[in-house]
Amino acid sequence: MAEKQHLYLVDGSAYIFRAYHRLPPLTNPEGTPVGAVYGYSTMLWKLADDLDKADGPTHLAVVLDKSSHSFRNDLYPDYKAHRPDPPEDLVPQFPLIRDATRAFSLPMIEEPDVEADDMIASYAIAATKKGWDVTIVSSDKDLMQLIGQCADEDLEPGVETGGCIDMLDTMKDARIGREEVEEKFGVPPELLGDVLALMGDSVDNIPGIYGVGPKTASKLINDNGSLAAALDAAPDMKKSKLKERLLEGRESAELSRVLVELKKDCGLPIALEDMKLDGIAPEPLAEFLELHGFNSLLKRLEAGSGSPGRTTNLEGRNRADTEGAAASPGGNVQPLPDMPDVDRSAYETVQTMERLQEWIARAQAAHRVAVDTETSDLDCMVCDLVGISLALGPNDACYIPLAHLNEDGGGSDMFANPPQQVGKAQALAALKPLLESDAVLKIGQNIKYDINVLARNGIDIAPIDDTMVMSFDLDAGRSLDGIGGGHGMDELAERHLGHTCLKYKDVCGTGKKAIPFGEVPLGKATEYAAEDADVTWRLHMHLARRMPMEGAARIYQRVDRPLIPVVAAMERHGIKVDRAELSRLSETFAEEIGRLEKEIHAEAGQEFTIGSPKQLGEVLFDTLGYKGGKKGKSGQHSTDQSVLERLDKEGAPIATKVLEYRQLSKLKSTYTDALQAAINENTGRVHTSYSLVGAQTGRLSSTDPNLQNIPIRTEIGRQIRKAFVPDEGNVLLAADYSQIELRLAAHMADVETLKEAFASGEDIHSRTAKEMYGEVTRDSRAAAKTINFAILYGISRWGLAGRLGVEADEAQDMIDTYFQRFPGIQKYIVRTLETVREKGYSETLFGRKTWFPRISAKNPNERAGSERAAINAPIQGTSADIIKRAMARMNPALDDAGLGHVRMLLQVHDELVFELPKGDVEAASPVIERVMAEAALPAVELDVPLGIEIGHGPSWDDAH
Template identity: 65%
Template sequence: MPHLYLVDGSGYIFRAYHRLPPLTNKHGEPVGAVYGYTAMLWKLADALHKADGPSHMAVILDKSSSTFRNALYDQYKAHRPPPPEDLKPQFPMIRDATRAFSLPCIEEEGLEADDIIACYTKAALAQGWRVTIVSSDKDLMQLMEDPSVDMLDTMNNRTLGPDYVVEKFGVGPERLGDVLALMGDSVDNVPGVPGVGPKTASKLINEHGDLEAVLAAAPDMKKGKLRDNLIEHAENARLSKVLVTLKCDSPLPQPLDELQLQGIPDAPLRAFLEHHGFRTLLSRLEQVADAPQPEAANVPQEDDPACDHDAYETVVDEAALDRWITVARHQGWVAIDTETSAKDPMLAELVGVSMALAPNLACYVPLGHEGEAGGADMFAERPVQLDREVALARLKDLFEDESVLKIGHNLKYDMIVLARLDIDVAPYDDTIVMSFDLDAGLHGHGMDELAATHLSHSCIAYKDVTGTGKKAIGFHQVDLKAATRYAAEDADVTLRLWRRFRARLPVEAATRVYEMVDRPLPAVIGRMERHGIKVDREVLSTLSAGFTTQIAELEGVIHDLAGGPFTIGSPKQLGDVLFERMGLKGGRKGKSGVYSTDVNEMERLAADKDSPGAEIAARVLDWRQLTKLKNTYTDALQEQIHPATGRVHTSYSLTGAQTGRLSSTDPNLQNIPIRTETGRQIRDAFVAEAGHVILAADYSQIELRLAAHMADVPQLRDAFARGDDIHSLTAQELFGEVNRDTRGRAKTINFAILYGISRWGLAGRLDVTADEAQGMIDRYFDRFPGIRDYIHATTQFVRERGFTTTLFGRKTHFPRIRSKVQHERQGAERAAINAPIQGTSADIIKRAMARMEPALAAEGLTGTRMLLQVHDELVFEVPDAEVDAARPVIERVMATAAEPAVMLSVPLAVEIGTGPSWGAAH
């Protein structure tokens, strides 16, 4: 019997759009939804082709927003927002993707996709076919009144039948339209009857039979709001019934016979994937083409099976745990993950551990689950679990076994949680770091996104097992079956990603940066985060009070300049004050109709000294800076002091900055102003414990030194070798004299050129005309032609290859380098110019961090601890007795960190200071 599958394409599109980040292809076009849609459709079409039953398939799309229903009711779907701007250009590409699979892509003017699906369903049933609708849309469930129709919910990997409709709506599919008419639909703006929800609607239909019978019986019902609403809104209910009823009698746009499922075609799909640069999907096509066919070779194709959540094991006895540990030791690797009670690893309690040994061979070891009442009910039954201490002892032996590789995703988090239980995880691979070293700049590196991108798999969401809002529960309250499905999936997916990334590292020349730079960092940074740094609450409190006074004074000044009070933090109110009340020139409105008041706009106004807006713009910038510092640091830091350690534990991300630099959050230490008095005051609050000092070791002008080496600039190389002041040298070369003004300008130019600054950007920095700025850039390139050649070569390379590389082989991808939008393309070019230099700088300080602890330990300096990494600086807490011995070790490790992998032609200078606080150490 022919079996027709009808795919609700709109549902796939929006799922893909919201599941993946805003990706761009090699042409600079937005393709996040296109990529996700292609991967999802491929998975479905491939699975159906390999199965026994399906014979025909089509994707159904909405052609336009206006249909016959809008003619009946002009408010139908009136409240729906238009598609996002970056999604609109993806619709034609999604149609191309569908046709690349040789699948019919069907749409019809004046009909919704649901109506087209209904027409094909009725036509197929008339010929004795079976029909499966790939959707979970409630309107389409009306079609399941025929037993030959079911629905496939790919979101939850389940097949839906009439029983599901009864369970969810209280009636069978044949009466679902009546229930939907009474309920209405706020999303589609179907009016329904006010106050009637699913339970009331199903009760009424079950009691009276159908919608008309309910409305006829309404006058005789018990007096009350329900009766009144049914009488008053009877016509709306009848209209709603028409709106929710599917149109089944329109001519078919394509005959049923043309919907035959042919399998995954090679040529059109290959052309589509190559056009968009979808390398991962293209490699999958290569695997399919190269793999021996089952009929010929009698072996399965080399591809991971779909995740089978029912295959995962819940480990609750010692024999089972020992079995998993034995297999892990035998094969030499195991993927691991932890489930905890909180996001902060310094506060989180361990709830359970999951492990995976092969695809679908995964388990969950619960260690801290309680009854569903979470312990509030003394009679709540605690699920059966292993003795916590026994299990942790067994896991400690495995996780510390040098012969077994532990594989994790964002393993730093798990390491901190386990280290607090005296478990030191080693050796290890981290898939988040591997992904970053392979694909930095192409997409994010969270597990859900990587699973969708590389495995075409949609992971179970955390909220799906814990709930949301007021009904949310902790993971320790999740029942063991659901917990096992969620937790073991994480370990399973991590293992699958590792298998792919491990194979790609040598092929794509990423092994060097992974092994020599990034791989050691999760453990090193994990120890830094655990150490934390002490902050003086009194200093912070005093600063907060001072900032409060200054902010209030600034608000008074700003209100006086503006001619009256307004909310300074409101972009709308500020824009109206500046460009309407005060009449300042040059204001520009965005799509929302609100004037832009971003930092560039404020700096523009402040720079025009002849404008009446200069002073107010400058004061607004000061107000924003102080408000941000107060909220982000002097107030927030007091709340972030750990209750047990009395210290602040920032969290570092190894994938937060595209060029390879570390980024920090909670608190973000990278944004403390470096050269201002206010920034120094905040750093004064970071203090050493009694009997210790803070030691700050900072690379001096490392990016300029790397530029001298990488661009091969003899004058700069020689100047650094002599220890000259590089900014004075540049001032002499450009302006013929060195004084405070020319040196300051030279310093700005030295750094700005390396960031690919334009003539207009430099003009703004130096307060000169664009022509004068261009003259300075031309003179700079005449004096230092190596810099000009480096910029040209780097730009040319990234245009051709799509990425840049550091001296250690780190790739940073720039997908917008070929964008048709000029400002996007130019922005990518500017970022690409600096990426090899900034990335190499990041690589060097990471190597210094990885080597620091062994070097200090070798000298017996066990009390010296590395606490922070900020920009080009490392911050330590050193016992008074170790200061003199630690200083030369730290300086040597940092100065030679690039060696022997990279031998630089310029020396790396390190400036070291000490003091009772971070501020005093500078």
């Protein structure tokens, strides 16, 4: 039987815009913008590489839009009328993207006056009639109408069985079939066009029927069987808004149905047979990559690793041409240590104590080992340990299963056949001396997770290195190799190793068919788990070489690395919350929300969905006639916070109530409801997760739940903080740096008047008010406080005007006066921006780099945003470094004072929260204050003292 043919049709137009928005502005050696071209090339590269490893295509083509006109514009002139013109710097990249497609030796289809979707549909239907299967590489909902179609008539001569169509969403790495379409839209693909016709589409300006959303549309089609039947049934419906809309909008829906229908009989400019994949010729691709300066991709092509032409290796080209240069905003180009390609078949499954002891002995002798844990859950506080992987070098890795349920996978029922594996307790007892040995470095990727998992199993893993944190300290804010600026393993492996890792869903599946890792067959589990350790070992070799050469070792060794086990311990201990108090607050908030909803509807003179920006905008600006209701690109009025605050100041009572409604709704859903659900059933406490790489400036971020955004200054926020309580007999103690960023600004900008004020304990906002206004009043001090902080964030005249409620010219006068009184601040801002433009990064007093690849962007909004962030980053980053140093030093200092039982629970911006017996407050307070006040020493000696405010009480709120 002949090989089954499989055609892949790539929605190239979608790729272009994804690539453009994914990357910062880049230019080639000639100065032409190429950011989207680079992103497009890397996406094609990854697609080809993924398909090469999987059951790939026999035929493939890229389909692009050639023009903005199609038959739909003739039917409905307003079709796509509201779509904005492409960005100015994207326009010159369109021809280069076509060049990139040709460089990959891929067929490219684009026809005048025909949309790419229609070409894809026509080719897909034609291919299925030849008996070929078709995969559409896209996530476009319009193309989902084709999914699951299998040709069963009009087959070509000699074809017995027609082919079928599915979809591949490369951004989510997900296959989309009939089941996924039904789950998303509530109808099978063949009825999706009817649903889309009812819904309409604001992006393409397809009208649909006003007020009919996805759920209503799918219900109508399911109840009636088709669009026509649903419209025909409308006259007999009970009187309702929906009936009125269906009757009034019938013509609009029928037009929309024609507009969303895919044209399936377009002419085929390239024969299907001519789309056959015969490998990608290396020379045209190399020439293209070299021409545009895409050196990292060129290096991968030459190495024949992780590339479309995986077996190619260009002769006679000197790799040194693309290696060895210093790091730059464009990305790391330090040479990668010579290592073989990843070979998953080389990994070992360790199933006996004898083999485990041999691995342990080798790791002890090597003095370094990469470690990774496999668990039953992403939450390290509730998960079970399923297995551990180790790596001692490239492809020298193993997986130690500890709790797998079936030799060949397939579930955990009574007929399961558990595999041979070392007993969990026995294995952990054998591993404990290795993992706790001071003589062996343990390397992990996000090792904080593994620290917590192993700690719950009686192992205190140390000393450690973390490749995720090392990457962050090298490249925070920098987008590299077109892959993005993230620090997850998959991104780092792609960026630095040219390798695509197995993904969790590749071995465990997704959705209803997903299985726990403990039910994965051992062979597949070993490939996945051991690869994680192998890749971590390789990344460590690469990143550890870069650290001293690029000046990142200082911040890593002095600030971030010592903090990892400290933060892990804080997460494990958690903090107690009063469930009854949270429940009471949720009920109170619900009552207030209900009251506000009625009052808002009364102000509007009608009922509407307050949470809908579209409906709220129509009420505010169309119905009630408030001024300033500008519409955005979507055609909707903006109703964001700033708009509502402006209307509130102008005396619009409905805006005041909507602001309060939004705040209460957010607090209820995000905190009072969510915190109850987050209480760990075993500990009775909430265990947040801190990220050391979540904020570009180095600040810790908190998730699951986020405890850092609870409002501080509002009465409602204080009520929520009252629900955070200690165990019986204890109190909570809060220690807060006072105005630390202003103190650092005085030091870093060398502003004598501010340094004197801090040294003498003078109120800094009063001093600023006196300098600017000549007198200190309540109003002048409040304005000075706003200006003090706003200037450090590089605020514009309009931003300051909005905060102070003055005209822009008056705000500019205030900024000018401020700089006259404190010229050091203006010099600091100018100097900082000049340095960032020259080097591409800012730096804290402790050497933390934050990269700003958009600091010279042509887009003024992007450039201004980068400039504001660059002004503040050294100050905010230094503040973050100081509190991190205090945290790392806190437990040893408390231990030395005989207060080892005092627990550090939370870090929230400039504040640390502790739990301790009430009787120890007097002894612990001076220790905590001293550690925080001296945290910068001896690395940095500040010209200003660091002020610390300490309070304690029976709740977090009472501690302030």
